[in-house]
Amino acid sequence: MGWEAEIVKHAWTGLRGVWVPKGTKVNWEEIIPPGFHVLPRxxxxxxxxxxxxxxxxxxxxxxxxxxxxxxxxxxxxxxxxxxxxxxxxxxxxxxxxxxxxx
Missing domain, CATH: 1.20.58 (Methane Monooxygenase Hydroxylase; Chain G, domain 1)
Known part of the structure; x- marks a missing residue:
């Protein structure tokens, strides 16, 4: 049992590391909100x-x-x-x- 670092792209602050227990899945809806989209212009x-x-x-x-x-x-x-x-x-x-x- 241990911890591992997972690097994810945070929607509004850029690249960020998240510590999660080994074998756990990252909930992407918490990291990137469902209503978020890049403005094209x-x-x-x-x-x-x-x-x-x-x-x-x-x-x-x-x-x-x-x-x-x-x-x-x-x-x-x-x-x-x-x-x-x-x-x-x-x-x-x-x-x-x-x-x-x-």
Whole structure:
């Protein structure tokens, strides 16, 4: 009679070891709840947070009021979209220039 370690993937905390008596089965419903499922588009949210975090003012919590922080997030995303639109317009102008020059 003894104990053995079984390494299991814990749904919300990552890899974790569980000590169980030898010969006992692990109840997976306790480890991974039945209603748990991975969100398929979570990476989109994480990518957006990374874009926001690249802005100097948004990298730290400088704002006193939550409304100010919300406004800064909006301004950050507006700046990002304007930068993309400007890049797309410049690419279109360059392509038009190359077709007319040839």
């Amino acid at each position: 979570r990476w989109i949210v994480e990518r957006t947070f990374a874009w926001i975090g690249r802005n100097r003012r948004m990298s730290k919590d400088y704002e006193y009021l939550p409304k100010s922080s919300e406004s800064m997030v909006c301004l950050t995303m507006i700046r990002l979209m304007l930068k993309r639109l400007a890049r797309a317009a410049q690419t279109a102008r360059e392509q038009a220039w190359q077709t007319h020059a040839a």
